[in-house]
Every structure is written in C-alpha cells, then in structure tokens.
Amino acid sequence: MSPQSDKQSINVKINGNSVSQKDNGKRSVFETNDLNLWYSDTHALKGIDLSFNENEVTAIIGPSGCGKSTYIKTLNRMVELVPGVRTTGEIKFKGKNILDKDFQVEALRTQVGMVFQKANPFPKSIYDNVAYGPRIHGIRNKKVLDEIVEKSLQGASLWDEVKDRLKDNAFGLSGGQQQRLCIARCLAIEPDVILMDEPTSALDPKSTLRIEELVQELQKDYSIIMVTHNMQQAARISNKTAFFLNGEVVEFEETDKLFTNPSDSRTEDYISGRFG
Amino acid sequence: MVEFKPNHLVRVKREQMFAFTMLSLAAALTVLILLAIVFYVMAQGLSVISMEFLLEEPRKMGTEGGIFPAIVGTVYLVGLIILIAAPIGVGTSIYLNEYMPDGRFKSVLRFATELLAAIPSIIHGMFGFLFFVIALGDYTGGWSILSGALTGVVMILPIIIRASEEALRSVPSNLKEGSLALGTTRWYTIKKVVLPLALPGITTSVILAIGRVIGETAAFLLTIGGSLLMAASVFDGARTLALHLYLVAMETGNVQMAFGTGAVLIVLILIINFAAAALFKLLVKRFSA
The missing domain is CATH 1.20.5 (Single alpha-helices involved in coiled-coils or other helix-helix interfaces)
Structure with a gap:
C-alpha cells in the first residue's frame, strides 16, 4: 500500500468512531476500516480503508477486476446477493457499522441510493417508476406522490422532457433518459448518499455529459460515490479519487493532486495509460 | 491464387x-x-352432437342421451385441481427461485420435480387409488371427484413448477437489484417487479396444465369412479369427458357416441389453447410493454 493510503487509514483510526469527524472541515458520511471481502476463495477486497465526505463527489477508478464495483456494492450491502460472499472489517455509515447483524439493510438502502451501470427502469410508467420507492414507505396520498415525483424528476433534470407523458411506459425513453429516470427514482427516497456504478458506461457522449452535469448539481445536496472506468470523467467531476488495483487501494487523494502529481508509480502508470 | x-x-x-x-x-x-x-x-x-347431447344425462351406459354429467365432472375436476395445484406450484417455484439458496438440497428438489414429471400417468392413477381412494377414503369419499383431483394435483404440480420457474428466471436480475437497492424487502420486490413480469408465463403454464388434465384418462380411471350420474358434490364419483369417451367406447362399443364426446373434447382443448395464447398476449401487453 502506498504512503497515501496509509496516511488515510491512520487518519480514520485517529478520528475514531464519532460522526463528527473533520476532514478539511467536512464531515465524513461513510468510512470502511480494514474491509476484506471474499467471493468463495477469491480475496476480492484486501483491507480497504477509505473515508467519504459529505457533499463531495468521490470517484473510484481502476482497471477491470480491481474490485471497485465490488467495493461500492458493499456500501449498500448489495454485494450480499452474490452467493458465497464473506466480508470482514467495518463499514461505518453515519457512525454505525452497517455490517452489524442487527443493522436493517432495508433502512440502509433508503439512505444510500444506487444507480447502476445499465439503466434498469421497471416496466411501468415513468410516474410509477419514481413513485415506487415512496410507495414502499407507505405514501399513498396522490398529492404527496405527485409532488415527490415532480421534485425528483426535476432533481434529475428530466422533468421538462417527460412532464407531459408521465403515464407512458419508461421503456419508451432513450438510454440517457432512462438513466436519469433511475437517478430520479433514487432521489425519490431522499437518500443521503448516492452510489453510482459506472453510470455512463452504456451511454453516448451527449447523454454522458448530461449525467456528469447532473452529478455536479446533485453534489450540493448529496454525497456521491462513483465508480468509473473513465479517468477523464473522474478528473472532471470528482473532488477526491481512489485508485484501486487488485483489490487494494493504491492511492486516495484530492482528484487534482492524484491526476497531476500521483505519489505512487502504479497510479502514474495507470492514469498515463500504461496499463488498464 | x-x-x-x-x-x-x-x-x-x-x-x-x-x-x-x-x-x-x-x-x-x-x-x-x-x-x-x-x-x-x-x-x-x-352427427351426434346436438343440444340434447350436450345438456342431457346419458342413458343406457351412454349409448343414448347426452354427456352433460361428464362436462360438469370435467369442470369440477379441473376447477378443483387448479384451485389446489396453482397456489402450491407457483408458491414452490417462487420459493425455489427467489428464496432458496443454491445448494445440494435445491438440486435434489429440482431433480425430484423432473422425475415426478416423467412418471407415467397410470402410475399416478395407481398411487391415487391406493392413497386417496383407499387409505384416505373416509375423508375423500373413496372414488370421488376429490380423489381424482388430488391425483391430478400430484400429476400436474411438476408441470406448473417447472414452467413457472422458467417464467421467474426470465425476469432480469438487474430489475430485482433496482428494487432491492431502493430499500424494499425481497417479498415486496417479488410482488411488484418479479410476479407482474412472470405472470404471462405462469398463467400459460397453468392453462397448459388444465389442458393436460382435460385430456388425461389413466390417472382418473382408477380414482374418480366413473359414475354416470350427476355429481352433487366433490365427494361423489363422476366422469370426465376423456374418461367417458374411453368407457363408452370400451364398454358399449358405441363408437358414434364416443366420437361425439371426442369432438366436444377437441373443441374444448382448442378453445383453451387459443385462450391461453390470447391471455398471454394480453398479460404481456398489460405488464411489460
């Protein structure tokens, strides 16, 4: 592990367990301490120590198979859907270890939303897609639902394009619109953190740009952790960047520094395109 | 070059x-x-089909009169079988596909289902006779619609389970993940995302199972009793159309009446198959277009 990530882990450990840790004056929402994960016998994550700040965009980059998607899926425990997964260590969300046996995974996932690599709207109307989450939480009042749907679609900058056809099936939207719909669906449950797993990798450049702009907009109200295979994207929109390699964090730094002056030679090799 | x-x-x-x-x-x-x-x-x-043939009771072992009791018996039997088999079959497939972790027990269960589907129907009939008619005779009424229906349930359960599982498996996992990631429970996801998408396939499986029951003879020969009288309840014996056809042809040699019954049977099965196709299309349109 590089000096940088060592420093990071020390930083986390000194700060201890309270919610109100300070890192450049910002509060940490998520942190993982010595997080290890195995798929059956494969050691996919090796002692990950990371901490994510409120209202920041953190990018996670690295070559295919480095564990970045696996890692982000541990943060809302979606990784548990894979049979044979085992985790050790600690994942603290707002000061509580979400890996604790009695931690309610459903409660976690309403505070930590997720946007997937491939847009996955439900085969329902645009309206019902966005209202899906609020309805789980017992909101039946039509007026309240209308408000949430409008607010969420506006938040995902999709409202103007769909306001006249909310009852249409979501499958009629373009790929980029579908992905923004999934973001709106995620906003409707009012999460604190939004996890994004390569949200633009299946999109054309124009749709990608819209999502990137949207992410920067969302940063005001949400903390965003985004996996991306696109280094330019990470450089453009993130505050901090973590570089994963073979299940380890090689470097975790301010994005500007990581891309202009990386401390680890492997980071430099990767961002300059020597491998990956 | x-x-x-x-x-x-x-x-x-x-x-x-x-x-x-x-x-x-x-x-x-x-x-x-x-x-x-x-x-x-x-x-x-x-030539033998008429309103009288469809709506009257048979006389002289079915060589005269109609086939109304056999139509009623078929409807009773099919209704009862579906009422019992559909919830159990669909429930089992949901459990197998959505809840049960992969492992040895699951493979054994799947294999057992396959085997059950491969058992000849006369064996089902034999089992039904010994178990439902004889052993449980006090509760089923011996040879009765109920005994026949329970035998039919055993016979078509694997068909429903296999076809429903196929339908459930075809639901994309990224939709399930999308739902779970919003903080829903697995059951809510099944109700709101999985079942609507699988419903066309499940419905078709149930309707095809109905077709199988309607055409079946061997399993009911030994269990339903073959009574020519109108059944008053599920504890009475009865005939299905297929069984009536067989018994009339075998016992009386009146081929004409047997063919009449066969024609009704074929029309019924054609209707069911067309209905299945139409319903499938309708459900697909309703839930996933």
Whole structure:
C-alpha cells in the first residue's frame, strides 16, 4: 500500500468512531476500516480503508477486476446477493457499522441510493417508476406522490422532457433518459448518499455529459460515490479519487493532486495509460 | 491464387434447396396430421352432437342421451385441481427461485420435480387409488371427484413448477437489484417487479396444465369412479369427458357416441389453447410493454 493510503487509514483510526469527524472541515458520511471481502476463495477486497465526505463527489477508478464495483456494492450491502460472499472489517455509515447483524439493510438502502451501470427502469410508467420507492414507505396520498415525483424528476433534470407523458411506459425513453429516470427514482427516497456504478458506461457522449452535469448539481445536496472506468470523467467531476488495483487501494487523494502529481508509480502508470 | 471449383456454388445451392424442401415437408406433415385428426373426429362426431347431447344425462351406459354429467365432472375436476395445484406450484417455484439458496438440497428438489414429471400417468392413477381412494377414503369419499383431483394435483404440480420457474428466471436480475437497492424487502420486490413480469408465463403454464388434465384418462380411471350420474358434490364419483369417451367406447362399443364426446373434447382443448395464447398476449401487453 502506498504512503497515501496509509496516511488515510491512520487518519480514520485517529478520528475514531464519532460522526463528527473533520476532514478539511467536512464531515465524513461513510468510512470502511480494514474491509476484506471474499467471493468463495477469491480475496476480492484486501483491507480497504477509505473515508467519504459529505457533499463531495468521490470517484473510484481502476482497471477491470480491481474490485471497485465490488467495493461500492458493499456500501449498500448489495454485494450480499452474490452467493458465497464473506466480508470482514467495518463499514461505518453515519457512525454505525452497517455490517452489524442487527443493522436493517432495508433502512440502509433508503439512505444510500444506487444507480447502476445499465439503466434498469421497471416496466411501468415513468410516474410509477419514481413513485415506487415512496410507495414502499407507505405514501399513498396522490398529492404527496405527485409532488415527490415532480421534485425528483426535476432533481434529475428530466422533468421538462417527460412532464407531459408521465403515464407512458419508461421503456419508451432513450438510454440517457432512462438513466436519469433511475437517478430520479433514487432521489425519490431522499437518500443521503448516492452510489453510482459506472453510470455512463452504456451511454453516448451527449447523454454522458448530461449525467456528469447532473452529478455536479446533485453534489450540493448529496454525497456521491462513483465508480468509473473513465479517468477523464473522474478528473472532471470528482473532488477526491481512489485508485484501486487488485483489490487494494493504491492511492486516495484530492482528484487534482492524484491526476497531476500521483505519489505512487502504479497510479502514474495507470492514469498515463500504461496499463488498464 | 486459389482455384474455385466452378460448379461448387451451384451444388451448394442445390443442396440447400433439397434441405429446405425436406424441412418444409416435415412441417407440412405435422400440420396435416393435426388437421386430419381434428377433421376426422369432427366429421364422425358432429352427427351426434346436438343440444340434447350436450345438456342431457346419458342413458343406457351412454349409448343414448347426452354427456352433460361428464362436462360438469370435467369442470369440477379441473376447477378443483387448479384451485389446489396453482397456489402450491407457483408458491414452490417462487420459493425455489427467489428464496432458496443454491445448494445440494435445491438440486435434489429440482431433480425430484423432473422425475415426478416423467412418471407415467397410470402410475399416478395407481398411487391415487391406493392413497386417496383407499387409505384416505373416509375423508375423500373413496372414488370421488376429490380423489381424482388430488391425483391430478400430484400429476400436474411438476408441470406448473417447472414452467413457472422458467417464467421467474426470465425476469432480469438487474430489475430485482433496482428494487432491492431502493430499500424494499425481497417479498415486496417479488410482488411488484418479479410476479407482474412472470405472470404471462405462469398463467400459460397453468392453462397448459388444465389442458393436460382435460385430456388425461389413466390417472382418473382408477380414482374418480366413473359414475354416470350427476355429481352433487366433490365427494361423489363422476366422469370426465376423456374418461367417458374411453368407457363408452370400451364398454358399449358405441363408437358414434364416443366420437361425439371426442369432438366436444377437441373443441374444448382448442378453445383453451387459443385462450391461453390470447391471455398471454394480453398479460404481456398489460405488464411489460
């Protein structure tokens, strides 16, 4: 592990367990301490120590198979859907270890939303897609639902394009619109953190740009952790960047520094395109 | 330079022509056989079909009169079987597909289901006779619609389970993940995302199972009793159309009346198959267009 990530882990450990840790004056929402994960016998994550700040965009980059998607899926425990997964260590969300046996995974996932690599709207109307989450939480009042749907679609900058056809099936939207719909669906449950797993990798450049702009907009109200295979994207929109390699964090730094002056030679090799 | 054989392409094309001809002949033969059977049975049977035939009770072992009790018996039996088998079958497939972790027990269970589906129906009939008619006779009424229905349930459960599982498996996992990631429970996800998408397939599986029951004879021969009288309850004996056909032909040799019954049976099965196709389309449109 590089000096940088060592420093990071020390930083986390000194700060201890309270919610109100300070890192450049910002509060940490998520942190993982010595997080290890195995798929059956494969050691996919090796002692990950990371901490994510409120209202920041953190990018996670690295070559295919480095564990970045696996890692982000541990943060809302979606990784548990894979049979044979085992985790050790600690994942603290707002000061509580979400890996604790009695931690309610459903409660976690309403505070930590997720946007997937491939847009996955439900085969329902645009309206019902966005209202899906609020309805789980017992909101039946039509007026309240209308408000949430409008607010969420506006938040995902999709409202103007769909306001006249909310009852249409979501499958009629373009790929980029579908992905923004999934973001709106995620906003409707009012999460604190939004996890994004390569949200633009299946999109054309124009749709990608819209999502990137949207992410920067969302940063005001949400903390965003985004996996991306696109280094330019990470450089453009993130505050901090973590570089994963073979299940380890090689470097975790301010994005500007990581891309202009990386401390680890492997980071430099990767961002300059020597491998990956 | 490679020298191409000048006539090779012609030969390849000729071979393709031959293959297409044979394949289309095979397809045509299949359709012809179906049409031949349907028309033959219809032609033979239509002469005896009348309102009287459909709505009256049989007289003289079914050589005279109608087949109304057999129609009623069929409806009772099919209704009862579906009422019992559909929830159990669909429930099992949901459990297998959505909840049960992969492992040895699951494979054993799947394999057992396959085996159960492969058992000849007369064996089901034999089992039904010994178990539902004899052993549980005090509760089922011996030879009765209930005994027949329970036997039918055992017979079609694997069909429903296998087809429903197929339908459930076809639901994309990224939709399930999308739902779970919003903080829903697995059951809510099943209710709101999985079942609506799988419903067309599940419905079809149930309807095809109905078709299987309607055409079945062996399993009911030993369990339902074969009574010619109108059944008053599920504890009474009865006949299905298929069983009536068999018994009339075997016991009285009155082929005309048997063909009449056969014609009704074929029409019924055609209706069910067309209904299944239409319902499938409707459900697909309703839930996933």
